[in-house]
Amino acid sequence: MSTTPRVSSAIASEPAHFGSVLAHQPEIAASFFALYGRFWGSDVLSARTKEIARMRNARVTECGFCRNVRFDKAVAQGLGEEVVDDITDGYETSAKLSDAEKAVLKFTDALIHDPELLTGDAKAALQRHLTPAQIAELGLGVTLFLALAKALITMGLEPEVMGRTVLPTPAVLEAAE
Amino acid sequence: MSGPVFAALSGDPVLAQHYADFRAKAEGALAPGLVAMIRQAVAQVHGLEAAAIDDTTLDHGTRVCIAYARRMPFEHTAISDAEAAAVVAHLGEARFVAFSVVTALADAECRAAMVDLPGLAGA
Numbered sequence: 001m002s003t004t005p006r007v008s009s010a011i012a013s014e015p016a017h018f019g020s021v022l023a024h025q026p027e028i029a030a031s032f033f034a035l036y037g038r039f040w041g042s043d044v045l046s047a048r049t050k051e052i053a054r055m056r057n058a059r060v061t062e063c064g065f066c067r068n069v070r071f072d073k074a075v076a077q078g079l080g081e082e083v084v085d086d087i088t089d090g091y092e093t094s095a096k097l098s099d100a101e102k103a104v105l106k107f108t109d110a111l112i113h114d115p116e117l118l119t120g121d122a123k124a125a126l127q128r129h130l131t132p133a134q135i136a137e138l139g140l141g142v143t144l145f146l147a148l149a150k151a152l153i154t155m156g157l158e159p160e161v162m163g164r165t166v167l168p169t170p171a172v173l174e175a176a177e
Numbered sequence: 178m179s180g181p182v183f184a185a186l187s188g189d190p191v192l193a194q195h196y197a198d199f200r201a202k203a204e205g206a207l208a209p210g211l212v213a214m215i216r217q218a219v220a221q222v223h224g225l226e227a228a229a230i231d232d233t234t235l236d237h238g239t240r241v242c243i244a245y246a247r248r249m250p251f252e253h254t255a256i257s258d259a260e261a262a263a264v265v266a267h268l269g270e271a272r273f274v275a276f277s278v279v280t281a282l283a284d285a286e287c288r289a290a291m292v293d294l295p296g297l298a299g300a
Contacts, residue, residue: 006261007270024271028278031202035195042192062254107292115291123297132299136185139294140196143182146288147281150253154261155277 006156018065018152036144037172040071045130045137047073047169052101053108053138054145055087060112063149068162073169081164100129104138111142181289185298200282206275207268211239215246215276219283222250225290238267246280250287 005016010023022029040047051074058066070079086094091105103125110118118126126135152158178197186193204212220226232240241263248256265273 004258006258006265007274010271021274024274025203025206028199028202028206028275031195031199035192035199038192038195042189044189107297110292111285111288111294115288118292126297132297133188136188136294136298136300137192139185139289139292139298140182140192143282143285143289147278147285150249150281150284151277154249154253154256154281155274156258156261 003158003160004156006154016157018148018157021155021157033170034172036170039137039140039144040073040170041172042137045134045141046077047071048077048079049101049104049134049138050074050141051079052083052087052097053104053142055084056091056105056108057112057142057145057149059088060109061146061149061153063153064158064162065152066145066149068159068164070164070166071169072166075166099125103129107135107138108142111139112146180286181294182286184295184300185289187300188298203275203278203282206272207279211242211276212279214239214243215280216283218243218246219250219280220287222247223284223287223291225287241267242276246283249280250284253281 005021007016007021007024009016009020011020014020019029022032040050051071054066054071057063070084083096086096087105091097092102094102097105103122106117106122107126110116110122130138178193178200180200183193183197183200186196207215214230217226217228218230221229230243232243235243241260245256245260245264248260261273264276268276
């Protein structure tokens with residue numbers, strides 16, 4: 001895995017990072033940020049639940065950037081580091097994650113790693129805890145988290161060193177609506 | 178637009194349209210034939226596509242891109258600087274960015290199909 005950017009920044013004053021590299025394709029960037037803002041702005045599924053799935057994806061895909069970023073809306077909904085620490089192998093026995101969150105994590109593992117993990121019981125648990133609309137939104141989220149993590153890693157945009165960073169949750173830009 | 182994610186979002190047309198637009202913008206930055214081959218190559222790695230791409234019919238640059246795409250599903254952390262540089266040499270930086278998004282999205286969509294995301298979402 002490379003921490004040397006394989007693409008240059010398209011923004012003269014900035015180093016290569018996901019946003020400055022995506023700026024090589026302004027239409028893709030604008031569309032992505034509109035989608036991501038809409039996704040995070042929706043309350044069909046809580047930001048805390050989305051962030052739990054995102055954290056799991058970060059660990060499985062080995063995306064260091066994703067692993068160190070926290071979105072503030074999820075933090076405000078009680079997703080502290082003591083909970084994030086439990087989003088690791090063995091999360092099934094965590095006392096800090098709810099049964100619904102464990103069902104979300106099992107679905108996330110199935111999508112990003114092994115579909116066989118979504119056994120009959122795991123599927124039933126997911127559908128017991130989440131509505132169809134929430135599952136659709138979760139599926140979109142995990143799809144985007146996985147794709148973006150892999151794109152980021154393969155473009156060499158992993159940071160060499162990065163501390164934990166709380167960022168504003170992506171939001172819909174008013175001008176884009 | 179087709180695919181498991183778009184189908185699963187049928188109950189939220191606005192979000193579905195945003196997703197469709199993003200995928201269309203990414204795919205639109207590349208030649209349609211290359212996009213089709215990327216999706217076919219990735220689907221074949223996942224066992225979702227029976228028809229193999231005949232690499233002998235491809236020019237060198239396209240062959241490099243398809244070999245790279247085949248690594249995305251299970252070997253993304255093992256792709257080397259040299260492999261990436263070869264794709265950049267063929268596509269240029271801007272289209273390499275689109276290529277990275279399209280390839281990673283193709284992989285994620287295969288995985289969404291394999292867990293039957295539309296069925297889980299009642300679509």
